[in-house]
Amino acid sequence: MRRLKRNWQPLLASTLTAISAAWLPLTQPGAPVPIQGMTIALLLLAAALNVILTLEDRGHAIRAGVLFIGAHIPAGMLLSGLDGNEGQMSASFFLMITASWLLAWGTVSELAQIEPRSSAARSFLRLLIPAIFGVWILILWEAVTRGAGIPFILLPPPSAIGARIAGSIATLWADVQQTIFKAVLFGYVVGCASGFAVAILADRFAFLRRGLIPIGNMVSALPIIGVAPIMVMWFGFDWQSKAAVVIIMTFFPMLVNTVAGLATAGTMERDLMRSYASDYWQTLIKLRLPAAMPFIFNALKINSTLALIGAIVAEFFGTPIVGMGFRISTEIGRMNVDMVWAEIAVAALIGSVFYGVVALVERATTFWHPSNRGG
Amino acid sequence: MSVTPPSVVSARKLGLTFQTGDGPVHALSNVDLEVRKGDFVSFIGPSGCGKTTFLRVIADLEKNTDGEITVNGMTPEEARKSRSYGYVFQAPALYPWRTIEKNVALPLEIMGHSAAERAKRIERTLDLVNLSGFGKKYPWQLSGGMQQRASIARALAFDADLLLMDEPFGALDEIVRDHLNAQLLKLWARTEKTICFVTHSIPEAVYLSTRIVVMSPRPGRVTDVIESTLPKERPLEIRETPEFLEIAHRVREGLRAGHSYEE
Ligand SMILES: Nc1ncnc2c1ncn2[C@@H]1O[C@H](COP(=O)(O)OP(=O)(O)OP(=O)(O)O)[C@@H](O)[C@H]1O
Ligand SMILES: [Mg+2]
16 A cells, blocks of 8 residues: 555656557558657657656665656657647647656655755755746646647647747847846836835824725726826836836735834834833834834735836827737737737746845845744 | 932822723822932732832832822932833743843933943843843843843933832742842942842841832822831841841731721
């Protein structure tokens, strides 16, 4: 039972390989470049059986290594067999891709059980596991879109998107400069800073707090992106109108979160400050702002996502002929979906980096918070 | 003694009524008390009898609604503004984003001491509470007892003459408590501070105090003030002497009287 549980991925993979070997070739009759695929089947079988039989009692690292090689060499061969055979692959091909995917799954589950001693090995594993995951999303995407001949318009394969990115670096870079470096960064900095400043004012003056916070809460829940066309009317077609949208979108989350954060310091901590006859600003800087940091970073993280969405979508309503949102809306009209996907990929990458940087600064700043301690 | 030391806390017919949703709560009523310079006064009484409230009135964290109180001859507010007291709360209340050292430095920063002066005082007060070597740690890396000692160091750092302590050792085990009691006495003898100390423990009150104020609840008031006849020099063993037990007995009687009043 334990044996079955530990080996179910290679067991299932070898079964699938055996079935698919009976249905060879990998291509449908009449494919331009017919492929037998016996070698791949043998490789898969060998890797799976090796893991089940001879590596039964070995450590996780060795099993993971064999599974890794056994999954990825056949997968690479299968993908290279796609050239010229788009939409012409047989069931045997998909069974073998599934089998190698199962071996990759086995790799990850073995890797996840390794308990590394050095911290370098630990961070390497922390990167390796999601990397294998991500790569397999791309492999399966590629195999399905090209193997089954899914129309390019519906979903282009990642290889085509990658080629498009490589071929359009200049255009993409110009778009990133326009949208990210101008609209997003400027809007984010100004929106967050003014939200923060107004929060401090609202904290100091009760009438502002009473009037502004309920409105802030309400506006935070609105689809503010709707004001984008109006901003274009007010501030023109260039990046300033997009920055304005970003400012409006990021202002209220920062305001509301900062005001909430300033209220979190405990009564005893405040009484302590009072007993030192500390003035308003001293209490603010030495107690209430540090206590509010988790809230402020929460707003910074929410806003990093909002700013990106805001700037890209705002460009749908009119821009000069450059910008990520502009490119997406025009290229989709010309059916150049690979360019659309290329922009999406770039936006996803920048969004993750942006969020990641904010999260890193957060960890360094709020290390003392119970949720971050010892991590 | 022929000369009476100057008064540090002087309360006359002091009363405080909280207005709550379920009507008024008389936390303190008709409290008359005189604390003189160099006194070590303990407040003892059942839960809810107003011990914390009385300390908070002295500290100007709460305003009395009746009677009068002066601290160092001033109103509590003036006394607070002139930073005349250090307050040790029931919980350590250390700031988790500051190291122990920086926590002790907090009042010094606020009161505008120079960096060199701060470093000197941090070293001295941490040494006083046996925490030298832990200055670079964060509060959450220390045990509860060590945190409480750090909070005492913080209250001592700026050399106020009056120390208000609200059950500072309430959450600690007996051994640590004995140790800290002895250290506190030494500190008090050496620095001639005036200390107001809230506790639930009769032996602790008797061991530490020159005077023990017994309080009773509903409304919170002073039912007895017991002058200690113990000498200023008090080894821990003094707690087994007949004299000590006699005072402890009187405190217990006082507490009982307060309780029976209720029934
Ligand atoms: N902020 C407040 N609002 C309303 N009632 C209060 C407030 N603070 C204290 N009280 C009431 O005043 C009374 C005295 O409270 P206090 O905290 O001084 O008691 P205590 O003697 O310190 O008790 P314990 O030994 O449990 O700490 C209690 O009945 C309490 O409910
Ligand atoms: Mg209390």
